[in-house]
Amino acid sequence: MNGKRAKLIGVGVGPGDPELITVKGMKAIQSADVIVYHETETHNSNALRIAKRWISEKAHLQPLTYPVTVQSDSRSDLYREKLNQFYNNSYQTIDLYLKNNKTVVILAEGDPLFYSSFMYLYDLLGKSYPTEIIPGISSIFGAASVLQVPLCYRNQSFTILSGVLEKQALVEKLRNGDAFAIMKVGRNLSKIKEALEITGLTERALYIERATMDEQKIIPILEADGEKSPYFSLVLIPGIKHKIKT
Amino acid sequence: MNGKRAKLIGVGVGPGDPELITVKGMKAIQSADVIVYHETETHNSNALRIAKRWISEKAHLQPLTYPVTVQSDSRSDLYREKLNQFYNNSYQTIDLYLKNNKTVVILAEGDPLFYSSFMYLYDLLGKSYPTEIIPGISSIFGAASVLQVPLCYRNQSFTILSGVLEKQALVEKLRNGDAFAIMKVGRNLSKIKEALEITGLTERALYIERATMDEQKIIPILEADGEKSPYFSLVLIPGIKHKIKT
Structure with a gap:
């Protein structure tokens, strides 16, 4: 006992550039005993790749390997059962480190509280330990920073949508807002393009x-290939520019 | 000429903690010739306060002083004229530094492309210089990070609203989404609380x-005083938790 x-x-x-981590996040990674990250059977951890340069040689690396990929049918009972089992196993793995008084950092792409796997682990563990x-x-x-587009002006609303939504749901959401980001694009790109066309937003939409x-x-979004779009792609529809008179 | x-x-x-700047942002500030920030006649720059520890002693500090405060009537012609003049003066000030081959950093609270004054300066200057x-x-x-609340799960949408919106507009937006953040709260808190009450969201709402x-x-939002709420306050309505079976 120390x-x-x-x-x-x-x-x-x-989002990807290793220097776009916060100073606080960098320091936490540098001094962690254990670094936990998610991977799949077919893909290495993107979060680990981003954080790598800040990880101490002494730190123990602990992957959590998803039993399923984004191609799995998320509505099946088998998928749900496998995923619940995965989170329970992950919980036990991390709990053991914490019981041994380790400082455990869980890496999350983007923000840990925004569509992240960290949230599930936090819901299972967060109340038991500091x-x-x-x-x-x-992302x-x-x-927005690399596209150099202001996202929203003054009192415009900004709505973040999942590209997994059905076309009609996307259309309804896109009709009721000022500026948008659509995440989880990947295989949903063709459907998203149709929703943008229906709502007249294609010209304002940016794809990255x-x-x-x-x-x-x-x-250019019209040239983006719906069959090849990766999971880490994004559609932005910035708010209409508010101009200063000059 | 060098x-x-x-x-x-x-x-x-x-948002405020100086270590919540990115490593990249910290480095840019450390090596800037000129640091530009916004202030008002009555309030010092919050962005400057956050960035202060990273600013080099050699850097030249350049405030841009807003001629108006948040209390001004934003619909008046005089307000608009003053604001346009302010941006034009700011443009000329920064343009002169850039003409002299300086590296000019403009500080923005939060993100520079999200409801920020930087966007107007970028629209005036961004095309003329690297x-x-x-x-x-x-924020x-x-x-979310200090409240430790997951913002949204799976395919929930996340809508960011300006508290300046009329009550009825807020109600309509709050009826059409899964999770929300309301910014620009301040003097609008009482109205926001009414909109939350009408939409049945009071119990899920967090105030900070x-x-x-x-x-x-x-x-607790019910105890927050609508007369005293500062500009830097925020209402979060996290998405309904998606639970993993254990």
Whole structure:
């Protein structure tokens, strides 16, 4: 016993550029005993790739391997059962580190409280141990920064939508707002393009893949291929510009 | 002539905690020739306060002083004229530094492309000089991190609203979404509370003042005083929790 106390820290590593992590997040990673990250059977952890340069040689790396990929049918009972089992196993793995008074950092792409797997682990563990959450730059703001587009002016609303929504739901949402970001694009791109066409928003829409990462691509949305769009792609519909008279 | 080239950099300094700036933003501030920030006649710059520890002693500080405060009537012609004049003067001030090949950092609270004064300066200057925009943590994610509430799960939508909107507009928006943040609360708090009551969202709503700053206050929304709520206050309505079976 060295008197050290267990601590759980969720760190948002930002959208991709390793320097778009916060100073606070960087320090938490540098001093962690254990670094936890999510991966799938077919894909390495993107969060780990982003955080890598800040991780101490002494830190223990703990992957959590999803039993399913984004291609799985999320409505099936089998999928749900596998996923629940995965979270329970993850919980037990992390709980053991914390019982041994380790400082455990869980990496999250973007922000840890925004559509993140960290949230489920936090819901299972956060009440049992001292917990800190360090926010991160969402891919939305990363994308806006490289596209150099103001997202919204004055009293415009800004709505973030999941591209997984049905076309009609997307259309209704897009009719009731001023500016938008659509996440989880990937295989949903063709449907999203149809919803933009129906709502007359195609001309204002911007498409970007892997914003701020080395492999970043900015493509006119009409030229973006619905079959090849990666999970880390995003559609932005900035608010109508409010101009200063000059 | 030292061969140095002019550069304009918009840096998001985050919600308040100086360590919630990105590593990239910190470095840009440390190496800037000129640091530009907004203040009013009655209030010092909050962005400057956040960034202060990263600013080099050699850097030149350039305030831009708003001729009006949030109490001004934003619909009057005089207000608009004064504001346009302010942006034009600001443009000329910054343009002169850039003409002299300086690296000019403009500080923005939160993110530079999200309801920020930087956007107007960028619209006036961004096309004339090499420009970089470094995103920052919005107060929304800062608030969620200290409240430790997941903002949205799976395919829930997330809508960000301005508290300046009329009550009926707020009610309509709050009826059409899953999770929300309401910014620009301040004097609009009483009206926002009425809109939450009408839409049955009061129980889910969280209120926070100056999230991540030293003066941060978390107050049950029903106890928050509509007359005293500061501009840097925020209402969060997180999405309904998606539970993992255990």
